[in-house]
Amino acid sequence: MKLLVCISKTPETTAKISFSDDGTSFNSDGVQFIMNPYDEWYALVRAVELAESNGGEVTVLHVGESSSDIIIRKALSIGAHKAARVDAVPTSSMFVATQIVNYVKNNPQDIVFFGKETIDYNGAEVGSMVSEMLDLPYISFASKLEKQGDVFHCDRDIEGGIQTVELSPPFAISAAKGMAEQRIPNMKAIMMSKRKPLEVLEPFQVDEKVSISQYNLPPSKSGVKLIDADNMEELVRLLKDVEKVL
Amino acid sequence: MSVLVFAENFKGLCKKASLEAVFYGNKLASALGQDLHVLTIGEITNLEDLALYGATNIHQISKSSVVDFDSQQFAKAISAQADALEASTVIFAHSAQGKSVAGRVAVRMQAGLVSAVNSIPEISDGFSVGKSLFSGKALAKYQIEGNKRVLTLVGNAVLIEEVSATPNIQDSSIALEESKIKVVKTSTVEGIVPLPEAELVVSAGRGMKGPENWGVIEELADAMGATTACSRPVADADWRPHHEHVGQTGVAIRPNLYIAIGISGAIQHLAGVNNSKVIVVINKDEEAPFFKAADYGIVGDLFDVVPKLTAAYNKVMAN
Numbered sequence: 422m423k424l425l426v427c428i429s430k431t432p433e434t435t436a437k438i439s440f441s442d443d444g445t446s447f448n449s450d451g452v453q454f455i456m457n458p459y460d461e462w463y464a465l466v467r468a469v470e471l472a473e474s475n476g477g478e479v480t481v482l483h484v485g486e487s488s489s490d491i492i493i494r495k496a497l498s499i500g501a502h503k504a505a506r507v508d509a510v511p512t513s514s515m516f517v518a519t520q521i522v523n524y525v526k527n528n529p530q531d532i533v534f535f536g537k538e539t540i541d542y543n544g545a546e547v548g549s550m551v552s553e554m555l556d557l558p559y560i561s562f563a564s565k566l567e568k569q570g571d572v573f574h575c576d577r578d579i580e581g582g583i584q585t586v587e588l589s590p591p592f593a594i595s596a597a598k599g600m601a602e603q604r605i606p607n608m609k610a611i612m613m614s615k616r617k618p619l620e621v622l623e624p625f626q627v628d629e630k631v632s633i634s635q636y637n638l639p640p641s642k643s644g645v646k647l648i649d650a651d652n653m654e655e656l657v658r659l660l661k662d663v664e665k666v667l
Numbered sequence: 668m669s670v671l672v673f674a675e676n677f678k679g680l681c682k683k684a685s686l687e688a689v690f691y692g693n694k695l696a697s698a699l700g701q702d703l704h705v706l707t708i709g710e711i712t713n714l715e716d717l718a719l720y721g722a723t724n725i726h727q728i729s730k731s732s733v734v735d736f737d738s739q740q741f742a743k744a745i746s747a748q749a750d751a752l753e754a755s756t757v758i759f760a761h762s763a764q765g766k767s768v769a770g771r772v773a774v775r776m777q778a779g780l781v782s783a784v785n786s787i788p789e790i791s792d793g794f795s796v797g798k799s800l801f802s803g804k805a806l807a808k809y810q811i812e813g814n815k816r817v818l819t820l821v822g823n824a825v826l827i828e829e830v831s832a833t834p835n836i837q838d839s840s841i842a843l844e845e846s847k848i849k850v851v852k853t854s855t856v857e858g859i860v861p862l863p864e865a866e867l868v869v870s871a872g873r874g875m876k877g878p879e880n881w882g883v884i885e886e887l888a889d890a891m892g893a894t895t896a897c898s899r900p901v902a903d904a905d906w907r908p909h910h911e912h913v914g915q916t917g918v919a920i921r922p923n924l925y926i927a928i929g930i931s932g933a934i935q936h937l938a939g940v941n942n943s944k945v946i947v948v949i950n951k952d953e954e955a956p957f958f959k960a961a962d963y964g965i966v967g968d969l970f971d972v973v974p975k976l977t978a979a980y981n982k983v984m985a986n
Contacts, residue, residue: 546780550770554774558738637808
């Protein structure tokens with residue numbers, strides 16, 4: 422069984438977000454980057470678990486420059502067998518999706534894993550695009566994936582509930598909370614990850630349709646209005662009559 | 668040319684997220700000088716609600732009472748309908764279905780995709796639209812080139828008003844292909860508004876000291892008709908179910924009112940809730956970082972404050 426996990430790099434969750442003075446680019450000074458948590462904790466760990474219990478090979482695929490090798494090595498230390506990096510700045514969802522599709526066409530996979538979204542651009546776009554370009558079924562926001570004989574059973578989030586579906590590979594899936602638990606690699610796994618293969622690939626050109634013209638920080642709150650604990654009726658009236666949220 | 672809105676079918680009903688998408692689509696269609704068309708899949712019993720927000724032309728694919736969602740099958744049908752109507756723009760709610768299918772439709776239409784948009788597009792100079800990034804810590808303006816685009820609209824970003832139209836309901840000539848996904852079981856929570864669409868949320872954290880103390884939270888939520896939520900440590904300790912966890916790695920919410928009780932306000936928690944319109948924080952520690960992100964704050968013991976708030980709510984709202 423061939424399992425591909427697509428990983429992205431994001432600022433760590435507590436990073437202070439800022440932009441260039443003219444608001445046209447993200448300021449990465451002093452920002453620590455990590456593997457996108459949904460890709461790591463849920464997609465990658467579940468793929469590794471499936472390979473451990475059923476046999477198979479887990480490949481991690483990343484679109485980024487060599488500064489990303491540190492997170493690729495981390496993915497290998499968590500248990501992926503090999504890695505590929507498309508050597509390019511990931512400029513848009515369509516750009517990244519095209520690189521992934523190009524890789525899968527040359528290296529066919531049974532399951533392509535994504536995290537449910539990245540914590541920086543919050544798009545949830547790439548998995549859906551890749552699935553269409555490869556004409557694969559796509560289960561998004563999956564919280565469980567189990568192999569049952571020749572087929573897979575998968576729990577996915579639907580509005581207001583959970584649905585269990587059955588399907589056969591090849592397919593694509595995006596992983597949400599519940600799919601697996603975070604794994605901390607031990608020293609031996611970290612050492613071994615350095616000897617695992619990391620292939621570097623040239624990017625495929627893409628006709629970009631979408632770009633960001635301006636970044637802004639959200640307007641800051643004007644300051645908290647403190648209300649005395651014995652005056653809850655005033656709070657309710659403010660919420661009802663001034664804020665009009667009740 | 669036209670603007671096409673996909674109105675999602677939730678057990679036979681179009682809910683608020685779809686009404687918002689229709690209202691948004693109608694605004695955009697008028698600005699572009701194009702017609703608005705709305706597409707539904709499966710039997711819908713409240714099509715007149717869509718008309719209230721501007722849906723003049725409604726196209727229905729399949730009248731079956733149960734059509735399980737499959738992004739592959741839906742994307743083919745939606746993009747075929749978009750082609751038939753020469754749609755310039757296709758709009759979805761930024762929901763589980765919308766997120767899952769929008770990228771596929773964008774690929775099929777060779778359109779530019781921007782997901783989670785939160786404002787009406789500006790079309791005076793090209794086509795640009797806003798969205799929030801970094802879990803609400805930043806905003807960005809996206810530019811879309813070309814004459815086709817796909818957008819997903821986050822909930823609670825537009826204030827819908829009734830514009831009222833007479834619906835012309837037509838059976839679409841497009842048929843659904845067979846699905847490669849088989850639904851084994853569907854379980855939905857009954858009687859509770861799910862967190863992503865809740866307008867009022869009452870949330871509590873470690874300050875509660877233990878799961879046995881949640882009665883005061885539930886009483887407040889029940890009185891208000893609010894949905895309950897919690898912070899990550901509380902879900903991780905199994906004091907509350909995981910689906911209640913709001914924050915960066917849990918559910919991101921955009922309610923009108925978020926009441927945070929006994930939650931310190933770690934940055935990862937704020938990332939999931941800072942799109943709330945109004946935030947009320949109740950904490951005994953006046954230094955709790957959450958107060959900086961709050962609109963209203965009460966410094967005090969939650970076991971004293973929360974029952975008083977419930978009583979005050981009942982009293983004020985009864986008048």
